[in-house]
Every structure is written in C-alpha cells, then in structure tokens.
Amino acid sequence: MPLIDQFGRTIHDLRISITDRCNYRCVYCRTGTYGAQYPELTLAEYLRMARVFVSLGITKIRLTGGEPLLRKDVIELVRQLHGLRTVEGKPPELAITTNGHLLAEMAEPLKQAGLDRVTVSMDAVDPERFARITRMPNGFESVLAGVRAARRAGLTPVKINCVLLRGFNEDQVEAFGRFAQQEQVSVRFIEFMPLEEGRVWSPEVVVTLAEVVERMAHFAPFHEIAHEPSSTSRRYVFDDGGAEFGVIAPVSLPFCGACSRIRLTSDGKIRTCLFSLREHDLRAAMSSADDEEMVRVIEYAIANKEERHHIGEPGFLQPGRSMVHIGG
Numbered sequence: 001m002p003l004i005d006q007f008g009r010t011i012h013d014l015r016i017s018i019t020d021r022c023n024y025r026c027v028y029c030r031t032g033t034y035g036a037q038y039p040e041l042t043l044a045e046y047l048r049m050a051r052v053f054v055s056l057g058i059t060k061i062r063l064t065g066g067e068p069l070l071r072k073d074v075i076e077l078v079r080q081l082h083g084l085r086t087v088e089g090k091p092p093e094l095a096i097t098t099n100g101h102l103l104a105e106m107a108e109p110l111k112q113a114g115l116d117r118v119t120v121s122m123d124a125v126d127p128e129r130f131a132r133i134t135r136m137p138n139g140f141e142s143v144l145a146g147v148r149a150a151r152r153a154g155l156t157p158v159k160i161n162c163v164l165l166r167g168f169n170e171d172q173v174e175a176f177g178r179f180a181q182q183e184q185v186s187v188r189f190i191e192f193m194p195l196e197e198g199r200v201w202s203p204e205v206v207v208t209l210a211e212v213v214e215r216m217a218h219f220a221p222f223h224e225i226a227h228e229p230s231s232t233s234r235r236y237v238f239d240d241g242g243a244e245f246g247v248i249a250p251v252s253l254p255f256c257g258a259c260s261r262i263r264l265t266s267d268g269k270i271r272t273c274l275f276s277l278r279e280h281d282l283r284a285a286m287s288s289a290d291d292e293e294m295v296r297v298i299e300y301a302i303a304n305k306e307e308r309h310h311i312g313e314p315g316f317l318q319p320g321r322s323m324v325h326i327g328g
C-alpha cells in the first residue's frame with residue numbers, strides 16, 4: 001500500500017539530511033558560523049530509517065544537508081541504500097544535493113556506489129560573485145571541476161540549483177543560460193523562501209518565475225516542455241536544441257498540492273514540510289528492537305502532513321530550523 005496523506009498525495013520521495021554542518025556560508029542562508037546545531041546519526045541509523053521508509057513505499061531518496069559530502073561515510077551510505085529494494089523490488093532512485101566543493105574527487109566513487117544523479121548548487125557563474133555569495137575564496141573552480149566530474153561519471157542529468165535574490169544575482173540569469181549550454185547541465189532557478197538564519201526575506205527580494213522567463217528571453221528563444229505532475233519545476237528548452245532550464249517557484253506558483261516529499265533531519269526528526277512547525281521523533285522510535293514503533297511514527301507524520309505552506313500570508317510563522325539545519 002503506498003503512503004498516501006489525508007489530501008490524497010502519494011509520498012514517495014524522502015530527503016535525508018546527514019549533517020547540518022556546511023563548508024560554505026552563503027550570505028542568504030547562514031549568519032556566518034560554520035557549526036552544527038544538531039547531532040548527526042550513525043550511518044547504520046540512517047540506513048535503518050531509510051529501510052523502513054522504503055518498505056512503506058518510498059522510491060526516491062535524496063541525501064542533503066548541511067553539506068552531505070562533508071561526511072566521508074556518504075559513499076558507504078549510498079552503497080548500502082542502493083542495496084535496499086522498493087516495494088516493486090527495485091533499488092531506490094538515489095540523488096545528492098551538494099554545493100559541489102568536494103565533488104570532483106567523489107563523483108566517480110559515488111557513481112560506483114550506486115548514486116544515480118547529483119544536483120549542484122551554484123548561485124553565480126562569475127567566480128568573484130560566487131566567492132562573495134559563498135564566502136569561500138576560489139570555490140568556483142572547485143565546483144566547476146565537480147560539475148564536470150559528475151558529468152564524466154554519468155551522474156546525469158546534472159542539475160544546477162540557483163537561488164536568485166533581487167539586487168544580488170538576478171543579473172546572472174542569462175549567464176546561466178550560456179552555462180547550461182556550454183556545460184550541458186540543466187539549470188533550475190529557485191525562488192528564495194523565508195528559511196534563512198538571518199531573517200532577510202521579504203516578498204520584494206524574491207525573483208519570480210515570470211521575471212526569470214523574461215530575463216532568459218533576452219539570452220535566447222526557448223519553449224516550455226511538459227513537467228511531471230509531482231515535479232516542483234517548470235521546464236523550458238532552448239529552441240536551438242539540447243540545453244534546458246527550469247524554475248522552481250514555491251512562492252509565486254506553489255506546488256503543495258502535488259507534493260510527494262517527506263524529510264528527515266540529521267538528528268532523526270521527520271518534517272512533513274519545509275515550513276513544518278512540528279517534528280516527529282523517528283530517532284526516539286528506533287529504541288525498540290522491532291520496526292513497529294517507527295512505522296507508527298512515519299504513518300502518523302504522513303497522516304498529519306500540512307496541506308500547504310503559508311509564505312507571504314498574514315500570520316506566517318517561520319520554522320525554528322533554517323534551511324541548512326532542515327536539509328534543502
């Protein structure tokens with residue numbers, strides 16, 4: 001039986017944060033500290049949780065953080081996750097979201113371990129701007145090498161996530177169009193959400209889907225292509241072939257009605273929405289030897305998944321955890 005919530009949404013996509021540490025301090029995400037706020041679990045603990053989720057109907061697992069590649073045991077975790085079998089008897093689809101800084105050396109071993117795809121976050125294609133945003137000198141070269149290594153390793157299609165903020169990097173849209181064509185990657189622009197540590201979000205800062213599309217039209221002609229119903233991204237392909245870009249628009253075009261996701265934080269708490277004000281303690285439920293209590297907690301969490309987020313509405317409450325501590 002698939003995992004279906006009270007609004008009829010089938011939940012098949014699990015995101016696991018395996019650390020809330022990060023080696024980047026992107027100015028729109030972090031206040032400036034490196035440190036973890038929450039404990040990390042062992043590989044065996046994440047694996048046990050993932051096994052129970054998969055036995056209940058999860059078919060896709062994405063590892064995230066913090067920066068997931070900071071955990072050297074991530075390759076072994078991927079190998080063991082690849083050994084799980086979905087309800088249909090297949091290995092789960094495995095992906096990682098990473099800042100790409102350590103990817104050049106890890107792409108091939110990750111592929112060998114069973115990783116299917118990678119999403120690399122890049123908010124500028126200009127090295128200086130990139131350094132200002134990430135507060136990491138010379139990071140751009142490492143990330144570019146990581147993107148290329150991922151393509152060579154066959155972790156394709158390589159997706160690039162770019163968060164746009166007004167007055168900050170919205171002028172990078174066209175340059176990203178060129179980058180998508182040159183590097184044969186799919187760039188996805190993401191609307192900025194109120195999930196930052198420093199509370200700088202306001203509706204005016206959000207660069208909307210409509211604006212991205214308008215800016216990209218100055219670069220080259222393109223047309224929209226079909227997207228899967230549960231996909232968060234509107235997809236476009238350049239008319240002269242090949243390269244694709246997308247826009248993920250949780251603010252101007254919310255997709256909560258098609259949400260198929262559930263999240264696990266690095267300390268083993270289930271979050272049913274990025275904006276959940278309540279978490280479910282799966283780590284605590286692991287103390288009994290059998291999996292029954294874990295199944296109960298997962299089913300309860302899904303039954304109580306929020307209908308939608310309330311970004312921009314009066315009374316909106318920002319969750320206690322910011323993006324880096326939830327797992328983006």
Ligand code: SAM
Binds near residue numbers: 022028066067121194
């Ligand atoms: N360290 C990894 C990385 O950089 O991809 C994984 C974690 S990071 C929190 C995941 C993604 O969330 C990144 O693409 C980041 O740009 C994005 N992100 C962070 N804060 C955000 C916000 N307030 N709104 C939208 N996206 C955000």
